[in-house]
Amino acid sequence: xxxxxxxxxxxxxxxxxxxxxxxxxxxxxxxxxxxxxxxxxxxxxxxxxxxxxxxxxxxxxxxxxxxxxxxxxxxxxxxxxxxxxxxx
Amino acid sequence: xxxxxxxxxxxxxxxxxxxxxxxxxxxxxxxxxxxxxxxxxxxxxxxxxxxxxxxxxxxxxxxxxxxxxxxxxxxxxxxxxxxxxxxxxxxxxxxxxxxxxxxxxxxxxxxxxxxxxxxxxxxxxxxxxxxxxxxxxxxxxxxxxxxxxxxxxxxxxxxxxxxxxxxxxxxxxxxxxxxxxxxxxxxxxxxxxxxxxxxxxxxxxxxxxxxxxxxxxxxxxxxxxxxxxxxxxxxxxxxxxxxxxxxxxxxxxxxxxxxxxxxxxxxxxxxxxxxxxxxxxxxxxxxxxxxxxxxxxxxxxxxxxxxxxxxxxxxxxxxxxxxxxxxxxxxxxxxxxxxxxxxxxxxxxxxxxxxxxxxxxxxxxxxxxxxxxxxxxxxxxxxxxxxxxxxxxxxxxxxxxxxxxxxxxxxxxxxxxxxxxxxxxxxxxxxxxxxxxxxxxxxxxxxxxxxxxxxxxx
Numbered sequence: 001x002x003x004x005x006x007x008x009x010x011x012x013x014x015x016x017x018x019x020x021x022x023x024x025x026x027x028x029x030x031x032x033x034x035x036x037x038x039x040x041x042x043x044x045x046x047x048x049x050x051x052x053x054x055x056x057x058x059x060x061x062x063x064x065x066x067x068x069x070x071x072x073x074x075x076x077x078x079x080x081x082x083x084x085x086x087x088x
Numbered sequence: 089x090x091x092x093x094x095x096x097x098x099x100x101x102x103x104x105x106x107x108x109x110x111x112x113x114x115x116x117x118x119x120x121x122x123x124x125x126x127x128x129x130x131x132x133x134x135x136x137x138x139x140x141x142x143x144x145x146x147x148x149x150x151x152x153x154x155x156x157x158x159x160x161x162x163x164x165x166x167x168x169x170x171x172x173x174x175x176x177x178x179x180x181x182x183x184x185x186x187x188x189x190x191x192x193x194x195x196x197x198x199x200x201x202x203x204x205x206x207x208x209x210x211x212x213x214x215x216x217x218x219x220x221x222x223x224x225x226x227x228x229x230x231x232x233x234x235x236x237x238x239x240x241x242x243x244x245x246x247x248x249x250x251x252x253x254x255x256x257x258x259x260x261x262x263x264x265x266x267x268x269x270x271x272x273x274x275x276x277x278x279x280x281x282x283x284x285x286x287x288x289x290x291x292x293x294x295x296x297x298x299x300x301x302x303x304x305x306x307x308x309x310x311x312x313x314x315x316x317x318x319x320x321x322x323x324x325x326x327x328x329x330x331x332x333x334x335x336x337x338x339x340x341x342x343x344x345x346x347x348x349x350x351x352x353x354x355x356x357x358x359x360x361x362x363x364x365x366x367x368x369x370x371x372x373x374x375x376x377x378x379x380x381x382x383x384x385x386x387x388x389x390x391x392x393x394x395x396x397x398x399x400x401x402x403x404x405x406x407x408x409x410x411x412x413x414x415x416x417x418x419x420x421x422x423x424x425x426x427x428x429x430x431x432x433x434x435x436x437x438x439x440x441x442x443x444x445x446x447x448x449x450x451x452x453x454x455x456x457x458x459x460x461x462x463x464x465x466x467x468x469x470x471x472x473x474x475x476x477x478x479x480x481x482x483x484x485x486x487x488x489x490x491x492x493x494x495x496x497x498x499x500x501x502x503x504x505x506x507x508x509x510x511x512x513x514x515x516x517x518x519x520x521x522x523x524x525x526x527x528x529x530x531x532x533x534x535x536x537x538x539x540x541x542x543x544x545x546x
Binding site: 050062 | 178180269292298326331368375377
């Protein structure tokens with residue numbers, strides 16, 4: 001039995017350009033790991049593959065390393081996809 | 089009597105003219121006596137900053153910040169004994185240098201190897217119309233000196249490199265990364281880790297900004313966060329992507345805030361924080377970062393990077409935000425703007441395809457062009473492909489001969505047009521009627537430079 005939660009994914013910089021979204025609501029299983037989260041975002045937006053290994057992922061405004069540990073998500077949680085900016 | 093009056097009047101006029109000349113001469117001398125700012129083109133050894141008590145003039149000048157318990161006399165004196173190296177005198181570096189100088193920082197190193205251009209002025213607010221063509225480091229130093237002549241300003245007209253970065257950075261207390269390209273960001277990071285200097289780093293593009301203080305009080309370095317440089321083709325710079333001038337302005341001001349807090353002794357709270365500014369929603373978000381990573385290649389327990397490397401090779405791109413020139417096509421798939429001019433002059437049947445995004449087409453276009461953005465071609469957008477097919481068959485109908493229709497692809501500088509030619513080549517037999525596709529080298533900017541000076545550049 002998998003419980004799904006509605007999570008808001010925020011896309012910044014290049015990821016917003018690639019996905020065409022600045023934010024979207026995505027249903028995620030509660031026990032999603034950060035690796036599964038990234039894989040799922042890639043499934044939704046294959047163009048994000050260009051940013052593989054280049055992004056900071058944050059859940060509830062906290063950095064998460066790519067790994068297998070469950071993120072313990074809840075309804076309304078914010079996930080941020082943050083590629084670096086280099087302009088100045 | 090009347091004679092005497094007119095004589096006196098004449099003599100008075102003479103004296104007044106003489107007085108004017110003397111006044112002007114004096115003003116000229118006084119102007120030239122002001123210390124001339126000397127542009128430096130190599131790293132020199134600096135003398136340590138001296139500790140001086142606040143003068144009455146200092147007290148008046150800085151009174152409004154001296155009143156802050158968070159700064160006070162001690163903080164002000166700390167500021168005056170701190171040196172900051174500003175890497176890049178552009179959209180971030182200008183407001184940063186301005187506020188640091190205004191606040192009374194002791195020494196300001198201003199580094200940039202570029203010259204002031206008209207398209208810089210909307211965001212690089214220390215430079216002026218008259219400074220076009222002047223070294224940015226000198227232009228910034230001149231402006232800063234006008235604002236606060238008590239700040240020691242050192243303009244470096246040089247490119248930061250693996251050869252000079254350590255010698256330079258070691259002589260400063262704090263480094264601010266205001267650069268505009270990826271190789272420089274890795275170079276500055278590594279040099280700061282090796283020299284044990286805090287790195288106040290900001291960046292901006294379009295309507296977004298980011299800020300973090302790296303290598304500071306156990307926090308991560310740039311490589312802890314981004315161990316692998318991004319592939320060069322995924323990086324957008326300000327000259328391609330655009331930037332609203334006030335966005336780097338805001339980020340540069342935030343940088344100044346963090347530098348001032350570190351220099352005055354209060355300390356920064358951004359050592360383990362990524363601050364993101366979203367200018368569309370006028371919203372700040374802060375992401376809590378991990379501490380320094382033990383496995384980091386440069387600041388970790390067993391670093392593999394112990395000296396500076398070749399950062400242009402590491403990142404696969406040049407240390408500049410100028411456009412890279414792609415070379416994807418062979419010579420027989422390209423024509424010059426002069427050759428295209430001949431096509432137009434001969435009224436030969438052809439199709440001119442402009443693949444720039446609509447926002448750029450709005451700025452300027454060649455009237456006969458068909459506009460289909462590269463992104464639409466890449467995504468195979470049905471409506472746009474239909475439009476292309478119709479335009480091709482229409483142009484073919486006007487052709488006298490039977491051969492394939494020449495299609496010339498143009499963009500701003502001749503990079504996207506090459507990608508579009510590759511795409512159209514693949515479609516040519518399957519999806520589109522027979523055509524020959526070539527790209528116009530150098531794009532519309534070459535057209536403006538070499539054929540039509542009336543055509544705008546951007």
